[in-house]
Amino acid sequence: MNEHSSVMQQSSHPSYLYGVDFGRRIGVLNAMLTGCTICPFHCGVDRRRGPDGRCRSGILPKIASWNLHHGEEPPISGIRGSGTIFFSGCSFRCVFCQNYPISQMGHGNEITVAELAYRMLLLQQKGAHNINLVTPTHFVPQIVEAVAAAVPRGLRIPLVYNSNGYDDVETLKLLEGIVDIYLPDMKYGDDSNAEHYSGVSGYVEKNRAAVTEMYRQVGELRVDEHGIAKKGLIIRHLVLPGNRANTQQVLEFIALLSPSIPVSLMSQYFPAYRAHAIPELKRKLLSEEYEHVQDILDRLGLGNGWIQPID
Numbered sequence: 001m002n003e004h005s006s007v008m009q010q011s012s013h014p015s016y017l018y019g020v021d022f023g024r025r026i027g028v029l030n031a032m033l034t035g036c037t038i039c040p041f042h043c044g045v046d047r048r049r050g051p052d053g054r055c056r057s058g059i060l061p062k063i064a065s066w067n068l069h070h071g072e073e074p075p076i077s078g079i080r081g082s083g084t085i086f087f088s089g090c091s092f093r094c095v096f097c098q099n100y101p102i103s104q105m106g107h108g109n110e111i112t113v114a115e116l117a118y119r120m121l122l123l124q125q126k127g128a129h130n131i132n133l134v135t136p137t138h139f140v141p142q143i144v145e146a147v148a149a150a151v152p153r154g155l156r157i158p159l160v161y162n163s164n165g166y167d168d169v170e171t172l173k174l175l176e177g178i179v180d181i182y183l184p185d186m187k188y189g190d191d192s193n194a195e196h197y198s199g200v201s202g203y204v205e206k207n208r209a210a211v212t213e214m215y216r217q218v219g220e221l222r223v224d225e226h227g228i229a230k231k232g233l234i235i236r237h238l239v240l241p242g243n244r245a246n247t248q249q250v251l252e253f254i255a256l257l258s259p260s261i262p263v264s265l266m267s268q269y270f271p272a273y274r275a276h277a278i279p280e281l282k283r284k285l286l287s288e289e290y291e292h293v294q295d296i297l298d299r300l301g302l303g304n305g306w307i308q309p310i311d
Helices: 022-034 113-125 137-153 169-173 191-198 203-218 247-257 287-299
Strands: 062-069 082-087 131-134 159-162 229-233 235-238 263-266 305-307
Touching: 022 137, 062 113, 082 113, 113 131, 113 137, 169 203, 191 203, 203 229, 203 247, 235 247, 247 287, 263 287
Parallel strands: 082 131, 131 159, 235 263, 263 305
Antiparallel strands: 062 082
């Protein structure tokens, strides 16, 4: 496998969302916000009363940035860029988070659902290949409502759900036919490190259930004649120093689900946020560590996807 390898089906167009029962889904999702069960934490807080609960988010979507992004996987960024919307807040508490000002400190601004829809349309107008929703889990109701408003006004490009992979299956089911491309993380292959480094209990079961549901909805990655993603699943995995992510267990699960699923195997770890104070995480990834997991990837037959250079 190399940086540009891929064996993916071609698709002529994405779902254009006509016929989706937006009204029913918005009603169900908004009801879930009153005693919040949007993500697997099921905090039960009333999000209408203000920022609270695990994600520390209220009723309005909060975004840190929105722009054309060229640093995603090749089928996502393409030539013109991915229309990336970075949502503020996160349900995780990753000690090594590289985006901690956004995820942990809440940098960003609240906007209305109408403004969110308008920005999706502007990104499409600027030439984005897709609308890339980054850390969207806690704002699913607001996103669905924004998409419902944007589609009649001409939104036509695929929607990318770019999450930490800790998503509630019942919430995901309400996204079927709306999300075209799922781009989840599979961060850990065991629960102990997930709890220790990200503050999440029962991670493996919930993450695998979510990814399995995503795969059921969209299946294998399909691209157009230019290699731009139109529908399907791509999985990301960040390799941690000292095998703290239990990478082999993650890759073995993906291979069982389907060896055709593209895996983005990331080597970009560095000790961000609080990791510099944690002995086992306060160094960069070694080249031999990354080469070892590449060998596992090849041995399991996970031949689609991308690797990264390592310094």
